Amino acid sequence: MIEVAAAIIEDGAGRILIARRAPGKSQAGLWEFPGGKLEPGESPEDCLRRELLEEMGIEIDPYAYFGVNEHDYGTVKIRLIAYRAKYVSGEIVLMDHDEYRWVSREELGEYTFAEADVGFVGELVVEQNEI
Template identity: 40%
Template sequence: MPNTAPEQVSESRQTLHVAAAVIYDPLGRILIARRPLDKHQGGLWEFPGGKVEVDESARQALDRELFEELGIQVTAAQPFIQIPYEYPERHVLLDVFSVTAFKGEARGCEGQPLAWVDASELNHYPFPAANQPILDRISADLSVS
């Protein structure tokens, strides 16, 4: 369903709607990317994705962003978790998908460093605070399997 509603406003700040992906390779590793130093939360690692544009669903944004950023075409994805988060300087709404199949070889099309990481090793990388619920969910899923 397209994102046709105006961006949410809280304390005169707009909410940035983001589609992000926990991308798995055939070995079960997860792809993470390092944020550019000149961006919000620069230098930290993140799950790839980007802004949901007006008249675009979160899934459409995910497909577009992963193609633009990583050069991959998503062939299997399902909703993973949705996270509203308030930083002092901005509000974000993360629609996170689990991507289990894609075409192409992931590469940093925008020059960003990438790493394929075992899920149990994610805690060795610094992530933005908004990503903590994603890390917690991955960790919980590990303990169940």
């Protein structure tokens, strides 16, 4: 099983950063919470700091565990570990994605997410309805 970290990054207005996987990548065309594979011995928080800097050119501050989803894609099983994070600095430059958006929780349902991310979308929408 591959361990992957995902960041649920909020901006000052409470919008969440989502990104679409570029053509030629696994899960191409699907939206996700950005992140990446954990290196051996790396914490999910350190992984997210590294991956977001490498893949998007931004600095984030992961501050709270959000949850975990496991999904079997047939050819690969992943364990997706999500953390809430704050956007700190940098201009977004896409490497593994072809588009990004800052969206409200209500808008999350308008996008088709990778299966491993779907559970997190549901939790965020429920969270919004409880506010």
